[in-house]
Amino acid sequence: MHPIQVLAVTGGKGGVGKTSISVNLSLALAQLDKRVVLMDADLGLANVDILLGIKAQRTIADVLSGECSLRDIMVPSHGINVIPASSGVQSLVTMGPNQHAGIVNAFSELADELDVLVIDTAAGISDSVVSFVRAAQEVLVVVCDEPSSMTDAYALIKLLHRDCHLQDFRIVANMTRSEGEGRNMFNRFAGVAGRFLDVNLRYAGDIPFDETLRKAVQRQRPTLDSYPGSKAAGAYRRLAKEVSQWPVRTQATGQMEFFVERLVQGMS
């Protein structure tokens, strides 16, 4: 069975850099010759479409209504394929059992065409965030050096552990201002979480604070593409290299079926 890595990028708090990381990490993975699909499960404002400068014609709602396949709605951009955000994403986790088989098939059709599925989740701890995260194999929690980011990330991990029995989390420190700050932040966070929660936290690396991120949004071209020599671009490439070395667990059933079945099981 062809192994597919399913990666959810989450963080608890809004504005910590989930979308920037999802987009640039996806591009960097594509540069490592991975076939990447980026699913925008964040209905917030600064979403994947804006960062990549794409305009979606059709969305997952059209797949759910049976009008087209997932392949029809994917938008190619910068070497990756994007499943655009829509309110249909919310329906994915709330739909009834009759629709399950259809969507499982829709995702299964893609199974031979991708190596990594990256999911950019919304902020907060909504049911939809929890569903996407628990369906993924790897959970990347983005934190930055602000008390509210740390407490929100802690609350998210606690909930995912308590309600979904998730044990393993990878932590990315974003917007770091100096060498070693990311690792220090991780040590502090893991110190507290380790004392109160029985979870396994691993440090995935840091992305430095970089002005090119803001400029890239204005140009609607991701940093990795418009500022490939920037500090942030180098860090995204390092993160991609790290991610590409994580072992991909293969399931007895097809990898994509497994992902969607977990997804549609919702909170039950």
Ligand SMILES: Nc1ncnc2c1ncn2[C@@H]1O[C@H](COP(=O)(O)OP(=O)(O)OP(=O)(O)O)[C@@H](O)[C@H]1O
């Ligand atoms: N490493 C960084 N250096 C400087 N600015 C950054 C960095 N990462 C993200 N930003 C900026 O922070 C803001 C929020 O980033 P982003 O939209 O990626 O966060 P988010 O967690 O996806 O937000 P939301 O929860 O609203 O979807 C953006 O303006 C982005 O350009």
